[in-house]
Amino acid sequence: NLTIAPYANYWKYDHKYTVNLEVIMVIEGKNVSLKLIQQEDIELIRNWRNSKDVNQFFIFRGYISKAQQKKWFEKISASGKDYYFLIVVDTEPIGLIFTKDIDWNLREGETGIFIAKKEYRNSLISFEASYLHGRHFYEKLNLIKDKIQVLKSNKRALRYNKKVGFKEVGEKEVEIDGEICKLVLFEHTRNDWDNRAKKREKLLRLLGYK
Secondary structure, rough: OEEEEEOOHOOOOOOOOOOOOOOOEEEEEEOOOEEEHHHHHHHHHHHHHHHHHHHHHOOOOOOOOOOHHHHHHHHHHHOOOOOHHHHHOOOOOEEEEEEEEEEOOOOEEEEEEEEEOOOOOOOOOHHHHHHHHHHHHHHOOOOOEEEEEEEEOOOHHHHHHHHHOOOEEEEEEEEOEHHHHHHEEEEEEHHHHHHHHHHHHHHHHOOOOO
16 A cells, blocks of 8 residues: 655656656555654654664664754655654654665665564564565656675675565675775666565565455
8 A cells, every 4th residue: 555645846857758746655454554654753764774783784874963864854855765664663653764875867776674663673574675666666756776885794694685585686895984895786677576476475474464
């Protein structure tokens, strides 16, 4: 189920590729919902990002101030190419999933996810959130390629992305706090999404989907 917000000018995309300009505010699943972030959510997200438990897996690990967070939110809200959703279980936000830097001409973007609440990290909740997000990415936005960058030291994320169908396509080096670290590059296409439909069905049935 999708809750649709009225068209807003700052979501007008400056590109040749045509998409539905209505803004999806809430994507509802059986056990989890994805809520497009609003101004009132950014302090919660800032606190998550500033926690060592979360930011150790990000390239930028510096402290994020309230002013920086506000500026970031204003930027993504006006960009027309960034979608950030809270992952919500029983009205409680537990993490974040997003697509950023969408290239509407190439029809591709970069995705990320983190679960801030530890008790949900080894559950099927993250899979359901990825399913809802993937359905939105491919079937609503009509994009054709999804990309992810994961620190090579983040073994849990490497395993997870492979399980949900992303394919490793290379590596690159980045400097983090004066140290050279490796990123593993993953890609996932609309064809991959369509071809994994039967595999998804088994897990979705466990989550209450028919």
